[in-house]
Amino acid sequence: MRPTLRGRALFLLAVAAVAAWSLAPFLWQAITSLKPAVEVAAVPVRYWPSTLDFSSYAQMFKARPFATYIWNSLVVGAGTTALTTALGVCAAYAFSRLGLPGGRAALIGILGLSLFPGTVLIVPLKMLAAKAGLLNTRTGLVIAYTALNLPFAIWVLKAFFDRLPKDVEEAAWLDGLSRWQTLWKIVLPLSAPAVATTAILVFIFSWNEFLIAQTLVSRDAARTVPVGIAMLSGVTVYEVPWGQIAAAVVVTTLPVVAIVLAFQRRIVEGLTAGAVKG
Amino acid sequence: MAEVKVEEIRKSFAGGKPVLDGVSFTVADGEFVSLLGPSGCGKTTLLRIIAGLEYADSGRLSIGGREVSDVPPKDRDIAFVFQNYALYPHLTVGENVAMGLKLRGAPAAEIARRTADAAARLGLEPLLERRPAALSGGQRQRVALARALVREPRAFLLDEPLSNLDAVLRERTRGELKLLFKRAKGTVVYVTHDQVEAMTMSDRVVLLNEGKLQQIGTPEEIYRRPANVYVATFLGAPPMNIVPRAEAERSGLFGDLPPGELLVGARPEELVVGTGREAAVVLVEPVGSHTILTLDAGGASLRAVVPGTWAGGPSCKVSVPPGSVHLFDAATGARR
Numbered sequence: 117m118r119p120t121l122r123g124r125a126l127f128l129l130a131v132a133a134v135a136a137w138s139l140a141p142f143l144w145q146a147i148t149s150l151k152p153a154v155e156v157a158a159v160p161v162r163y164w165p166s167t168l169d170f171s172s173y174a175q176m177f178k179a180r181p182f183a184t185y186i187w188n189s190l191v192v193g194a195g196t197t198a199l200t201t202a203l204g205v206c207a208a209y210a211f212s213r214l215g216l217p218g219g220r221a222a223l224i225g226i227l228g229l230s231l232f233p234g235t236v237l238i239v240p241l242k243m244l245a246a247k248a249g250l251l252n253t254r255t256g257l258v259i260a261y262t263a264l265n266l267p268f269a270i271w272v273l274k275a276f277f278d279r280l281p282k283d284v285e286e287a288a289w290l291d292g293l294s295r296w297q298t299l300w301k302i303v304l305p306l307s308a309p310a311v312a313t314t315a316i317l318v319f320i321f322s323w324n325e326f327l328i329a330q331t332l333v334s335r336d337a338a339r340t341v342p343v344g345i346a347m348l349s350g351v352t353v354y355e356v357p358w359g360q361i362a363a364a365v366v367v368t369t370l371p372v373v374a375i376v377l378a379f380q381r382r383i384v385e386g387l388t389a390g391a392v393k394g
Numbered sequence: 395m396a397e398v399k400v401e402e403i404r405k406s407f408a409g410g411k412p413v414l415d416g417v418s419f420t421v422a423d424g425e426f427v428s429l430l431g432p433s434g435c436g437k438t439t440l441l442r443i444i445a446g447l448e449y450a451d452s453g454r455l456s457i458g459g460r461e462v463s464d465v466p467p468k469d470r471d472i473a474f475v476f477q478n479y480a481l482y483p484h485l486t487v488g489e490n491v492a493m494g495l496k497l498r499g500a501p502a503a504e505i506a507r508r509t510a511d512a513a514a515r516l517g518l519e520p521l522l523e524r525r526p527a528a529l530s531g532g533q534r535q536r537v538a539l540a541r542a543l544v545r546e547p548r549a550f551l552l553d554e555p556l557s558n559l560d561a562v563l564r565e566r567t568r569g570e571l572k573l574l575f576k577r578a579k580g581t582v583v584y585v586t587h588d589q590v591e592a593m594t595m596s597d598r599v600v601l602l603n604e605g606k607l608q609q610i611g612t613p614e615e616i617y618r619r620p621a622n623v624y625v626a627t628f629l630g631a632p633p634m635n636i637v638p639r640a641e642a643e644r645s646g647l648f649g650d651l652p653p654g655e656l657l658v659g660a661r662p663e664e665l666v667v668g669t670g671r672e673a674a675v676v677l678v679e680p681v682g683s684h685t686i687l688t689l690d691a692g693g694a695s696l697r698a699v700v701p702g703t704w705a706g707g708p709s710c711k712v713s714v715p716p717g718s719v720h721l722f723d724a725a726t727g728a729r730r
Contacts, residue, residue: 283480286447291541292468292497305484 142369149173149362156358172359173367176348179360181336185344186368188254189323192340195258196265196322197315203262204269204314205307209299211270212277213285223274230267237264238331245332252335260328265318276310277303316379323372341368395581396458396548397423398444403453405439405605413439414450415605421549421598426575426582428592431602432628437585440602441551444583445474458548473542475552479534481526487537488513488522494545512544515574532563539574549581556591568594589629593617601625623727626659626720632686634659635696638724645694646671647714655724660714662686665698667706670713678704 119127148156149172151165176182211219241260242251250256280303288298304311326342333339339347345364350357398421406412413436421427429437442448444455446467455463462470473494481490491512495505513519516536526534535555542550555571556564572595575582586592592599593613601608601616608628609621620626620634627633642648642658647670651658667687676695677688685704689696689712698712721730 281478281480283476283478284482286467287474287476287480287541288482288493289447289467290445290472290474291494291545294468297497302482302484 142365145362145365148358149366151359153359156362172357172363175357176360176363176367179357180344180347182341182344182364182367184336185339185341186371188338189340189368190371192254192257192261192329193319193322195254196261197319199258199262200265200269200318201311201315204266204273205299205304205311207266208270208273208277209303211274213282223271226267226270230264234264234327238327241328242331250332252333252338254338256332257322257325257329257338257340260332261318261322261325264328265321269314269318272314273307273310276307280306312379316376319375320372395423395579397421397456398549398581398583399454399456400440400444401454401456403440403443403450403455405436405443405448405450412605414443416453417602417605417607418453419600419607419610421581421583424579424581426572426580426584426595426597428584428586428596428599429602430586430589430592430599430628431608433587434604435602436605437587437602438553441474441553441583441585444549445472445551446470447474471545471548473545473547473550475538475542475550475555477554477557479526479538479555479558481534481537481541483526486523486525487518487529490526490537491518491522491540491544494541508544508546512540515543516540531558531560532567535559535567539571543574543578546578549583550575550578552582552584554586555584556586557588571595589631593629601628603628619729620659620720621729623657623659623722626722630661630663632662632697632699634661634720635665636722637694637696641694645691645696647691647694647696647712648719649714649716652721652730654730656730657722657724657727659720659722660696660718662697663699664715664718665696666713666715667698667700667710668712670711672709673712674709675704675706680704 147163147165150168150170151162151172152167152169153171155162155165210216211223216222245251245256245260248256250259284306285298285302288302293301324342325340326346329340329343330346333343341364345361345368348357348360348364349355400420401418403414403417404412405414417436417440419427429440431437439448443450444457446462446465450463453463454461457470457472482493485493488509492505492509495508500508509522510519513522516539518533518536518540521529521533521537526537529537535558538555542552556567559567568591584591584595596613598610598612599616600610603624609616609625611619616625617629620629623636627636636657636659637645639651639656639658642651642656648658648660671691673689673691673696675687676690679686679688680703684699684701687698687700687704687710689698689710691712696712722728723730
């Protein structure tokens, strides 16, 4: 059926409404970050700043080493994503194709482990990290995040591998590819959409994670952005530097939006290139 | 090219009934052999065992005189054409065809030459840069064949390669395939459930049912001298008439029968309509080039094929030439 003009208008209206609903908080933060300090908490509320004031950004970088935090978050995010995806792909492929004895039980076990609430894990995680000398290191965070994200990655990837036609892989063996080559040259290119989706979600998790980062890291050298934002404080305990916090939110959200958009294009490419059906 | 020898292969899946129950045969160097049988007879499993995609529970398998029962598929040097072609969706036609050569470390110039040659033989030159998703079913099938041919393997294994094509294309491709492999002097093991494919294409046919070998022979042999009732009724359209001894004698069409419990058979196309004993015409099925009659001859229900359209009335005369009578043991079904 051809969409009518009215249908199309309604559709666009609905999209605009959803977009406004989702973007409003971020927009409010962005506006707040650009307000002069006196207008941030003014009563009655001022929706638009009288002048564009970038001083919150300067102050935020002065108050805390945000460049370091952002770098740390990027390193931890990239490390977690790479490690989780690599291990997840191997494990999921093994579960999907090798017919491991007890494979099903192991999969259920993995799912069960992922049901533990994060708060339960905090204390043992801290003790483990301390024993292993990984407190205040980015490596410690990468390992913890990878462990937390692997169940999700394995389940998503296994579900995808299960749907790939087996005989394409068999054709590859007969052509002379080893198991590893088949995984690398045939399965992974065909799974690019699933792998990219998993990677994006793992990266977002890692970028936003607060609780474990707060617990395992107490020094600026390894501190990540969410904890850094929470560390912003005013001159007195009674003052909350909303302008700086808003500026920090803007600065730290933009990279992740950029990365996700870049990856998202890969997903679309992967979908069209894959075209397994036929 | 090489000889493929299958000896006493047995296979069952997870405690079930055996899928293959001691099957043996040899495909000579350069011979085209079909594995024919109904769905579930074990023919595809057997082909996958020859390829190394499954392993037999027991038995021996050799290709070119070398025992390969425990050799992984990539080292058996065979090419396999899958029923749904199993092309690499993310690679172009050219890359699909060249993959096997590339992995075997062939020099780039040779890969290019052989790919071009295979593409030319199958009319794929204009498609080399396309991805499989942009091809029709028939084109994909030809890519799958090119991928097999380019390798110049020791044997070709084909798993119902025509079953996903429409009837017209299947008819045409059948002949092309036969020529293609004849020219390549290929040893071919060809799995099909379609008796017409098996009969028209093969040097010899291996007929399987329920994991057991029923008969091996040239298409002519298994049609003329079926080894048992199963083979007799599997081949031919319509299949051979089989009646118990009592009915055969009542009909008076089959002459004197030797003693013993017998099943008596005669091919519908060998029944002679127009002379002999009186029979009632129960059903007339015109097919165009010929007509299939179902007759009642003294209580025996027999089918007969007559050329053209049936102009006769509700009854006719029918006889069975003595050379066209097949006798089978009633208990075992084996030919007597």
